[in-house]
Amino acid sequence: MNKGEELCGFLHHNPPPMSRSLYKDTLDFLKRCSKCEVEGNHLRRLQVLSSMVCSCTQNRGCSLSNLGASSAIDKRQSESRIKQAKRWLSSKWTDWNSFFAPYIHFLLIQLAKSGELVLVMDGSQTAQGCCTLMLSVIWKKYAIPVVWFTKKSPKGHFSDELHTDLVRQFHHFFCPEQPCRIVLLGDGEFDGLQLRKFCQVQNWEYVLRTSVDKQVDFQGELGRIDSLLPLLDGQESIFIEHACLGSHAVFWKGKNFQEPIALLTNMELGPMACQYYKRRFKIETMFKQFKSAGFQLQKSMLSDAPRVQNLIIVIALAFVFTFCIGLLLKEQNTKVLVPFLRADRINIISPITVAQKAMENHSDIAYYIFSMLSKNFQNFFSG
Numbered sequence: 242m243n244k245g246e247e248l249c250g251f252l253h254h255n256p257p258p259m260s261r262s263l264y265k266d267t268l269d270f271l272k273r274c275s276k277c278e279v280e281g282n283h284l285r286r287l288q289v290l291s292s293m294v295c296s297c298t299q300n301r302g303c304s305l306s307n308l309g310a311s312s313a314i315d316k317r318q319s320e321s322r323i324k325q326a327k328r329w330l331s332s333k334w335t336d337w338n339s340f341f342a343p344y345i346h347f348l349l350i351q352l353a354k355s356g357e358l359v360l361v362m363d364g365s366q367t368a369q370g371c372c373t374l375m376l377s378v379i380w381k382k383y384a385i386p387v388v389w390f391t392k393k394s395p396k397g398h399f400s401d402e403l404h405t406d407l408v409r410q411f412h413h414f415f416c417p418e419q420p421c422r423i424v425l426l427g428d429g430e431f432d433g434l435q436l437r438k439f440c441q442v443q444n445w446e447y448v449l450r451t452s453v454d455k456q457v458d459f460q461g462e463l464g465r466i467d468s469l470l471p472l473l474d475g476q477e478s479i480f481i482e483h484a485c486l487g488s489h490a491v492f493w494k495g496k497n498f499q500e501p502i503a504l505l506t507n508m509e510l511g512p513m514a515c516q517y518y519k520r521r522f523k524i525e526t527m528f529k530q531f532k533s534a535g536f537q538l539q540k541s542m543l544s545d546a547p548r549v550q551n552l553i554i555v556i557a558l559a560f561v562f563t564f565c566i567g568l569l570l571k572e573q574n575t576k577v578l579v580p581f582l583r584a585d586r587i588n589i590i591s592p593i594t595v596a597q598k599a600m601e602n603h604s605d606i607a608y609y610i611f612s613m614l615s616k617n618f619q620n621f622f623s624g
Contacts, residue, residue, distance in 0.1 A: 290329065301536065303555060330552055422446070451503045451504065457481060478515055
């Protein structure tokens with residue numbers, strides 16, 4: 242029996258009280274996982290965060306008007322909620338450590354029980370004139386946001402030092418309860434020596450794309466990786482040991498690649514490195530769902546980097562909750578979904594979209610599922 246069937250059976254015999262709401266369940270979950278004592282100002286900030294997460298989820302947007310909107314309140318209350326959202330996003334007390342780290346740590350502990358965490362790093366333009374560097378964790382076929390840094394820059398790369406600082410931040414806050422293999426994946430921007438050395442010291446494995454004109458050591462002779470192109474004919478990849486300052490190199494022609502790509506890794510097998518690198522693209526899907534396919538981050542008019550960084554806390558929580566609801570909705574009987582979803586699209590549509598459509602149509606099952614999820618997240622992500 243899968244999780245969806247288990248949940249359906251549980252809901253049938255134990256329907257959540259109708260008085261429960263998305264806001265109450267969100268606040269209860271955040272209070273349970275918080276490492277601080279939940280009272281006074283911290284409680285008030287959690288209440289505002291819960292309200293914004295619910296509005297972001299239900300309204301499919303993260304603009305200030307979306308964060309303050311609710312069908313159950315009048316215009317004057319909406320203006321008050323917008324002011325609360327502005328204060329929360331600008332507050333010196335609002336940060337990743339207090340309002341996201343406790344919840345993602347809770348989730349990571351469950352994922353680490355499998356014995357492996359696969360992390361992916363990438364950057365993307367966010368809001369107005371800002372760029373965000375993000376580290377995510379792969380769960381099944383999906384990327385889940387973990388930690389990020391936003392700077393004022395419409396586009397461009399982050400430095401090797403900032404890449405290393407971000408993974409160091411992850412390393413400092415997350416200590417698995419038992420030994421866990423950690424694999425870091427990254428695109429061509431992330432092949433810096435400092436980041437690779439950090440991974441080596443922490444006994445992490447990594448697979449990082451590099452440029453095909455990278456100078457590597459061919460048994461004592463230096464040459465470009467793409468000089469191996471004639472040797473690639475008839476095989477998928479070429480593995481070069483100790484090719485670049487302690488890293489092995491892989492020259493790989495994947496099935497869907499027009500041209501071969503080059504990878505740097507400390508894995509001992511080239512094909513294994515290639516298989517792991519394929520999972521890197523999940524973070525691009527996650528960024529798309531943060532933006533046009535989900536919460537419209539690209540339409541936010543915020544341009545101050547610290548405020549955008551705080552806004553991503555709201556979106557990241559909304560993303561995780563909506564994503565989980567959608568996964569379980571996709572496992573329900575088709576009859577439950579056809580009031581708000583075409584039956585022929587159930588298997589191909591993303592979990593985020595499924596959940597958003599369910600909430601748009603005020604489907605009770607979506608709220609029931611979240612009510613149970615908010616109490617049993619550890620069971621959902623374990624195993």
